[in-house]
Amino acid sequence: MTERFDYAAAAKKLPGVSETWLRxxxxxxPHTKAGRAVYFTAADLERIDQLFHHEPTTGPLAGTPATTATGPHPLASLRPLPPRGKALTHAS
Incomplete structure (x- = not known):
């Protein structure tokens, strides 16, 4: 049978995570519920760590140097929606 962790034990296993944050x-x-009881398995804790783990992309701790983008930003063509109640017009 796999080991199960309640909120307090899971918070101790995950560095920098509090029981309150988990709740x-x-x-x-990822978690399992049995009635009102919530518990985490070791696989759940590993998945939580993967979901919320961030590596620096720039600076001295970055694994690889940041690449410089060439060309316009991919979202540069987006425009805000008109105020509600106004008809959409397609201006070219």
């Missing part, structure tokens, strides 16, 4: 974000986290 607030439970809907986004």
């Amino acid at each position: 607030r974000h439970i809907k986004k986290l």
Whole structure:
């Protein structure tokens, strides 16, 4: 049988994570419920770490140097929607 962790034990296993944070974000986290009891397996804790792990992309701690983009930003062509109640017009 796999080891199960309650909120407190899971928070101790995940560095920098509090029990409160786990409770607030439970809907986004992998977990198992048995009735009202919530528990996490080692696989759940590993998945949580993968989901919320961020590596620096720039600076001295970055694994690879940042690449410089060439050309316009991919979202440069987006325009805000008109205010509600106004008809959409396609201006070219």
